Amino acid sequence: MKLIKIATIALAMMSAFAQAEIKNDYLSNVRPQITFNELSRADKQTLAEQAQLFLRDLYVNRYAKDIYYGNSPDWNKGHVNPADAVQKVINNIDKLSTAQLHAQLSQIFINQRDLHLNYNFPLPHAAFLSFLPINFARTANGAELNEVRIDRVYANYFDALLPSLRKPEVGDQVLEYAGLPVKQAVNNVLINGAGANLYGGFSRAIQYMTLVPQSGKLPPANDRVLIKLRSAKTGEVYSIDLPWLVQYDDAALENKAATASTKSLTDKAFAQSIEGYQEQYNQFVSRNTAESDIQGFSKNTTAEPTIKWAIVPKGEKRLGYISLSSFVPANPDQAVNIIYNLLHNQLAKTDALIIDVRNNGGGYISYADKLPQLFKPGKASTGSARLLNTKLNNQFLNQDDFRQYWPEWVKLINDAAKTKNTYSKTGVFTSAEDANALGQAYYKPVGVLANARSYSATDLFTCQMQDNGAATIYGEDPSTGAGGANVLEHGFFAELGPDWFKPLPDGVSMRVSWRQSVRGGYNPNTIIEDYGCQADVNVPRTLSDLANGDQTQFDKIAADLLAKPVTKSGYQFTGLVGNIIEQKEGNNTLDIQVAETELIKVYIDNQLFETQTVYAYGSPKTVRISLPRKPLGQIYQIGIVGADAGQVALWNTKRLVQVKAQ
Missing domain, CATH: 1.10.260 (434 Repressor (Amino-terminal Domain))
Incomplete structure (x- = not known):
């Protein structure tokens, strides 16, 4: 059959695609092109x-x-x-x-x-990506926790390429796949789906059953797959014999494999934790469908496309919502500041907050490390990581570049080499100072909504929120995807360690889990790999969620989160204060109102400056804080911590102060 180019498909189909150069065909036609160059x-x-x-x-x-x-x-x-x-x-x-x-x-x-x-x-x-024009999802129905249903239908593919086939509907239940009961079919592809643990394995398997990128997997063995379904609306049982389709870009076939320079010891090169398949899946969905918001509210955009937010009225209360679709923003520090400002401003008067990280494949570890502080009264801790204690790791790290830029990791591997331990001791990606540089910015109950496709740095973020006691974890699946490691490309090792690593021929690439993530806080010395972060509250998707854009699930979370007690301790500046406090030259005091707080501690540039016992119980009490004498124009940071009688932190805030003329 003649190759079909998106630009020539029906006008209705054109709106579904972002790149006109991408081509679509049947796997049966393209299979001879999905080949390897011969190697010596x-x-x-x-x-x-x-x-x-x-x-x-x-x-x-x-x-x-x-x-x-x-x-x-x-x-x-x-x-x-x-x-x-x-x-x-x-x-x-x-x-x-x-x-x-x-x-x-x-x-x-x-x-x-x-x-x-x-x-x-x-x-x-x-260059090729094989797919079916549908996606599957796991749903729960009473005692049956692992239904497989149609989650998405790419109608334009049916209209343009499969006009004679019955078009399934969202919510239809999958009974059989390739002639096998669906649970057996899922079990048969658990390995190729490559997901960790029970739910990670199940979730990745049903992804693999409809989307197979040839960048990392062989094409489906058969050109077609027979699927038996039950209509969610009528109960009718019917079958569709779907051909595998293929999407690819001609330009990619003409390009030779590029060897990018990876000789960088920056955070981006050295401290990433991201899962590539989920990113490919998300990009495919985004490229082929219009974005759908949770029914009942739309999301506001920010300067960083991966961060969106909303305020959702719930009776007399208001629920804040932040969506983090990826931990790979254009600028990680700017992304943290965007969230910080949302919490201090637009979302400050909400009664609770949901942070949605479902289907987030991860990214920069430092980004994940710097978020828990925004929700924790005391100092936030980060996770840590350890290396395999091998001669090669020791030789690789004992090079001048690493001795200069990462001496702490060199010391860890050198200390391990003196032992017979399997692993080194643990180190951190983000210092305690950097992980607490901004302080608390939100003071109401917080929930994190995750699923088994929340992976890598998203695993780390979700676990750290739980380990710090900063949020309730709501699980669309009972655990996150369980990807607990820092990942590096072979090219990184080949460029920095040519004595051991040779360039890979013909554009092949490899990635490796290099440093194993270890949890802290309430779950010390626990690894994330294979175990993930266990949900505090399970909120599986149901058939109604597929029909109403997850509104049923969202309402369950909202009801639980808004019912949680709100702390009565807190503070409020007596005047209008932004992120930067103006200190008039010669005025060395600052007034704040304090509630349900025994004492406060004042820090100037992270050094303890003043402690006051305030006994602020009952009605809020105005407290005058001393400020240091600084020259005109000077900018410094003030940190204020409210604590109970046992000096346990109840709240904190950090702001910049600038000295200005009277």
């Missing part, structure tokens, strides 16, 4: 040996995976010891074609069920 024996050897280095000497979760999943004798059926499995590939390398080599190495990575661990195929294979 030397290139095959390089790929296998570099994969072995990654999996044996750098992959920090390898032993934890052995404990959690056990080992399967068959690399194609379950978790395997990755180093041993790659050694078998090396032993048989002369018998393997290029396609077989790629397939086996990829499967070994996938079998670890770690979405931070990736073997990424080269072009032209990587």
Whole structure:
């Protein structure tokens, strides 16, 4: 069948796509183009040996995976010891074609069920994305917690490419997939979905059943899939025989693999935790559908596209809402400031707040580390991380670049080398000072809404909010996606460690979970990988949520969150104060009203300046705080902490102060 280009499809279809150069066709037509360039024996050897280095000497979760999943004798059926499995590939390398080599190495990575661990195929294979014009979702119905239903229908594909097929409707229940009962079908693809734990595995499996990017996975084995469904409206049972479709960009097929410079020890290069498949999934959905808001309210945009907010009336109360669709903003520090300002201004008078991080694949760890402080009366703690104690890690980190820029990690691996411990001791990505630089900005109950596709840095954020006692975790699934590691590209190691790492041939790339995340606070010494962050309150989606844009789920969360007690302790500046307080030259005092607070502590540039016992009980009490004498134009930070009789923090605020002329 002739290739169909979006620009030539019906006008109704054009509005669904953002890029006119993207092409669509049937997998049956395009399959011959989804190929690999032939590799020499030397290139095959390089790929296998570099994969072995990654999996044996750098992959920090390898032993934890052995404990959690056990080992399967068959690399194609379950978790395997990755180093041993790659050694078998090396032993048989002369018998393997290029396609077989790629397939086996990829499967070994996938079998670890770690979405931070990736073997990424080269072009032209990587240019293609196979999909069905529907998506699945998990719903709950009474005792049945794992229904599979249609969550999204890409109607324009049916109209343009599949006009003779019955178009399913959102909410229709999936009974069979590829001739198997749906639960058996899900179980059969758990490994290829690569999700961790029960719910992460289930969620990723049903994603994989409708969207398969050839950047990291082989195309579906069959050109079509038969799906039996039950209509949500009528109860009628019917079947559709869907062809797999393919989306790709001609320009990508013409490009040669680029080797980007990765020699950077910045936060962006060194402290990322992001899951690529979820980002691809989100981009596909965004590219092919109009954004839909939760029914009943629309979201306001900000200068950072990944941050949106709303205020939702609920009876006499007002519920604040912040959506974080990604932890990869254009500027992480600016993103934190946007949220800080929303909390201090637009959302300040709401009665509770929901932070929605569903389907957020992660991003910058420092961004996640800096948010809990905005909701915690006392000092917020961050998670930590540790390295695998191997000779290669020791050699790699003991280079001049790391000694200069990351001496704390060099010390950790050197100390570990003197022991027989499996891991180094833990270090942090964000200092305690940076993680508490802004202070508390919201003082009402907070909830975080997450699901099994909340992964990587989003796992870290959700766990840190729980570990700091800063929020109630509401789970669309009982746990987050359980991706607990800092991830780095092979190119990073190859450029900074050419003595051990060789450039990968033909544009292949690999990623590895390098430093394992460890929780603190209320869950000390617990790893996130495979376990995730367990929900405090389960709020699974139901059939009604698919029909009303998750309004049923949202109302449950709102009712629970707004019923929580609100602290009576707090403060209020007596005059109009923004983020910067103006101190008139010669005036060295500041008045605030304090409620239900025993004492206050005043910090100037993080140094204790004054302590007052205020006994502010009953009616609010005006308290006069001393300010330091500073020269005209000077800017400094003031921190004020309200505490109880046991000196436990009840609230805090940090503001900049600028000395101005009278």
